[in-house]
Amino acid sequence: MKLIYTHANNLIVLNAKNIVEASSIKVFLKNEFSSAGVGELPPIDNWLELWVVEDLHYERAQKLLAVFNSKELADWQCVKCAEINGAAFDYCWNCTTSSHYCDL
Ligand SMILES: [Zn+2]
Known part of the structure; x- marks a missing residue:
């Protein structure tokens, strides 16, 4: 193990x-x-x-x-406003949508 x-x-x-x-x-x-x-x-x-x-x-x-x-x-694209955000950000810098919006 x-x-x-x-x-x-x-x-x-x-x-x-x-x-x-x-x-x-x-x-x-x-x-x-x-x-x-x-x-x-x-x-x-x-x-x-x-x-x-x-x-x-x-x-x-x-x-x-x-x-x-x-x-x-990896960089991620906001599902709401399509902004590209750096991996370090949990929330879109443009509209504050969570990066985990569609993960959970
Ligand atoms: Zn956004």
């Missing part, structure tokens, strides 16, 4: 899990039930962790997540 991904935001870890599972790789979550209060970030040792069950799937899972991560860092 190997740890392949962790993040302070549970939704991002769950998204990563879906991507890896879609390729028939067995994974499981750790720290699934250690939640911080609403609006608080959990301390790093309580972050939700994504593990692969079989070590031989580790490299393939990492490649899948590398693609996932590069998408996360």
Whole structure:
């Protein structure tokens, strides 16, 4: 068993899990039930962790997540006003629409 991904935001870890599972790789979550209060970030040792069950799937899972991560860092186009925004921005600088508007 190997740890392949962790993040302070549970939704991002769950998204990563879906991507890896879609390729028939067995994974499981750790720290699934250690939640911080609403609006608080959990301390790093309580972050939700994504593990692969079989070590031989580790490299393939990492490649899948590398693609996932590069998408996360790509510029995005606002669904409302079509403005192109940098990856670092969570909201459109032009009309303040969330970049995750159509992701969830
Ligand atoms: Zn916009």
